[in-house]
Amino acid sequence: MTYDAASGADFSAFLAKGKDGRASLDLLVRGARCAGCLGKIERAVGELPGVESARLNLTSGKLSVGFAGPSGDPAAVIATLDKLGYPATPYDPGQAQIAHDREGRRLILALAVAGFGAMNTMMFAVPLWAGLFGQELGPATKQVMMWLSGAVGAPCAIYAGMPFFQSAWRSLKGGRANMDVPISIGVILTLVVSFTETFLNGRDAYFDAAVSLLFLLLIGRWLDHQLRAKARSAAGDLLAMQAPAAAVLDGRGHEHRRPLSEVQPGDIVLVRPGERIPVDGRIEMGASELDNALLTGETAPVAVAAGQVCRAGALNLSGVLRLQALARSEDSALAAIARLVEAGAQSKSRYVRLADKAAAVYVPVVHTVAALTFAGGWALGLGPREALIRAVAVLIITCPCALGLAVPAVQITASARLFRKGVLVKSGAALERLAEVDHVVFDKTGVLTEGRPRLIDGDPDTLALAAPLARASSHPLARALAEEAGDGPLADEVTEHAGMGVEGLIGGRRARLGRAAFVGADSREASETELWFGFEGEAAVRFRFSDQLRRDAALAVAALKARGLTVEVLSGDLAAPVWSAAERAGIETWRAGLTPQEKAAAVDALAAQGRKVLMVGDGLNDAAALAKAHAAMAPGTALEASQNAADLVFSAEGLMAVAQAYDVALTARRRAMENFGFAALYNAVAAPAAMLGFVNPFVAALAMSGSSLAVTLNALRMKSRP
Structure with a gap:
């Protein structure tokens, strides 16, 4: 409506x-x-x-x-x-998706009608073509064939051409001309001339040319729509991470569930273990550990207690917390990140694609040439009918079908090639932007590294002893320890101490697993994430964990540098693990402890210096930077919001997909430029031929179809490249 x-x-x-x-x-x-x-x-x-x-x-x-x-x-x-x-x-996001789906159905139906019309119009056009080879039909039979051709082809052309006609009308109504204007004029004039020739018992009718032209153009339009369909709203996904309701305590301490939009600053909110913090708040009572990985990228849970501030979106791991709300849901840190993501997506929309740049030159030139052909032909003694046929031939032979297919055909072929390599391309402009990058920014956790802690030392016998307690805990490090130990029994009488660890009975003996102070050990090292385990009255032992570097991280970084790109790391994690990962990957420039806003600001600063940034990230803290970067990639294990903020998503375990995607993007850009060059050369030869009367609308349609086939075959050459 x-x-x-x-x-x-x-x-x-x-x-x-x-x-x-x-x-x-x-x-x-x-x-x-x-x-x-x-x-x-x-x-x-x-x-x-x-x-x-x-x-x-x-x-x-x-x-x-x-x-x-x-x-x-x-x-x-x-x-x-x-x-x-x-x-x-x-x-309305729901209505926006409905409108997008409706447009897709409309295009596929128009494409089907155009295909049906092209095939069936040919049944009547082929006998007319026989006259070219000396097998002339009788006048009555010829006119019947022309009328039948029009009866099938004209309705199909009118229906299939509606997406172009409506777009052209909106453009002209607004005082401008887009690429759909010459297409619409060419199709309408072709139908008018064809009906005129049929009515006057002329030699040729071109209904088949009109509907075939629309069929080829709709292929390009539908391919472009399919690529657009893969782009979703990352900002909406971020806001969807917020809990739909919060447990608010009244003055008597009674709990009431309220929609998140009704939580006001000053309200007391109860957050249980396993729940996300609904709004930014200060802890009034309780202690726990928070998983801030999605917000900051830190791999280690953070202990919090009364008086400390918690941010919306953090996951409460162990203890019950009472928070005093400091902001409404729309003013939370999570909402601020969503606004940054939305702003980045809008700035990307301003990118002018290759086809748009070509159209800016093409449309006025074609209009001028067609008008000069009609006016010049009439002035030089041709009748208005012959002058109009030449002008129509110019519009058909210079129709932007090849131009319209030049980029989508390349992008679809390149996208298919990358898909076979485990990389999903989500937007038509993504490959164009990727081919322009000169600087690559990596997040650490989940990108350079695997994103999950793994045990790097520990005696197997001690590991087996600690495993029953680890299996009873939801702490990320305890889960990693339990995964290393494998299946087995659970400890008895397990008690979880918020922010400290777990305690229980193993074989009747009391044991603890958690922080050094909780277990009774003295640890002065802070370079590695660790857990301590010990039985009551016995010496404690330490388990150390590390987030392992992806197996080909160093190779991928070296490959990007070999292609002339500079590389750096922007991470929200602690300095020590960021430095370690960057050094092992061969990256000299790195920054640690960054907030999502600081990451986005860093990308903006690089853009202000004239750099074209490729951002590779996976967490919520990367979403804004992904949206603001010139091009963006995310691993398949990334948060859904980050995948949607990215232009490409790679499912492979390794990072070489980044270098491979860059190579394919460069090749795709070369193929697109070759197609544009061919289209320009084709028009430079074909347009004068049509202006001089050497080409009628039928031959013009054949030439136009040949040019479209040529650019498509050139796009398919990407499949054969190593």
């Missing part, structure tokens, strides 16, 4: 208030496909009175409008978008 701003409807209910008191509006915009659409929408909306900012995300279709004061005029924004030819509705 669309909203008519002229109807006097009140849209103020869709305004949201920020913490600064200013109003904002989120709209779902339909029809925006390229950087030109984005720029036009943002400029027009940004110039409205009272509008402070306007940012459009092409992938999701979400337009975020910020007003300068506590109120705004949503109706004026919607009316402006409608005048530009981009209908808008209040943003």
Whole structure:
């Protein structure tokens, strides 16, 4: 459903208030496909009175409008978008997905109709072609074949051409011309000329050319849609990590479950073991250990006690906590990261793809050439009918079918090649951006390293003794110890001491597993993550753990450096393990202890220096940096939000997938440029031939189809490269 701003409807209910008191509006915009659409929408909306900012995300279709004061005029924004030819509705993620799926079904149905029309129109066109070889049909039979060809081809062309016709109309209505304008004009004029020739008993009709042209163009449009379909909203995934409700204690200490949106600063919130912290808060009572890996990248759980601040999204591991809420859910650290991710995604939308750059030159040139052909032919003595046929031939033979397939065909082929190597490409522009990078940033935990602690020392007999306690604990290090020991019995009478460790009976003897002080040991070393184990009254033993480097991390780093790329590590982990991992991987530049905001700021700083950054990360603390980087990759084990913020996801255990993806991206860019070069050469030869009357619309359609086949075959050459 669309909203008519002229109807006097009140849209103020869709305004949201920020913490600064200013109003904002989120709209779902339909029809925006390229950087030109984005720029036009943002400029027009940004110039409205009272509008402070306007940012459009092409992938999701979400337009975020910020007003300068506590109120705004949503109706004026919607009316402006409608005048530009981009209908808008209040943003709803569910409706956005429904609209995207509807567009996909519409394209595949149009493609099917065009394919049906092309095949069946040929049944009547082939007998007409026989006249080219001296087997002329009788006049009556020929006209019947032409009418039958039109009866099948014209309806199919009109239906299959609707995506192009509507896009062209919206573009012209907004005072601009996109690539769909010459396509629409060419198809419509071809049908008009064909019906005119059929009615006047002329020599040729070109219904088959029109529907075949649309079939080839729709292939490219559908391929592009399929690549876009893989991009989802990472910001929405981040916010989905928050608990839907929180346990709030009233003045009498009674527990009430409230929706997260109703939790206010000052409320007392109860968080049990295994639950995530719902909002930023300060501990009033209790002690526990928090798993901050998703927020900071730290591999070791962090002990917390009364008076300390906990961030939303952290996982409570052991003790019951009572928190005083410090912020609403929309003002939490997790929500701040989501806003950074959304801003990064919107900035990526401004990237101008190769096809858009080519279209900016192509469209005005083709219009000019076709108009000059018609005007010049008429002025030089040709009749209006012959001049129009030549102009139509120019539009058909220079149709951007090859141009439209040049990039999607390469990207689909490259994506298929990478898929066989375990790399999923999620967006059409991802490979183009990846081919431009000159600096690679790695996260440590889960990227350079495997992301899970492993036991690096410990006597097998002692390990077997400690395993019953380890199996009874949910602590990450205890789980790693239990995994190393394998299946077996559990300890009896197990008690977990928040932030310290576990205690229980093993074979009737009391034992403890946890921190050195809890077990009664004295440890002055802090370079490795560790657990201590001991029976009551006996000396304790230490188990040390390490996050192992990926097996080919050093090889991948060396391969990237050999390709002229610089490499560094940005991590939220402690300095000692970051330095160790970077040194073993052969990376000289590293930074540790970074927050998600600091990582994103570091990527922004590199971009300000003119660097094109490839970010490789897996955690929640990497999501904002992934979204802001020029290109981004994430491993298949990464958090879903990080995978969605990334442009490519690799499922392989090793890091060589990063270097392989870069190589394929470079090859894809070369193939795309070759296709553009061929399309330019083809048009330079074909357009003059059509202008001089050497090519009629039928031959023009054949030549256009041949050019499309040529760029497709060139794209397929990627499969044969080693």
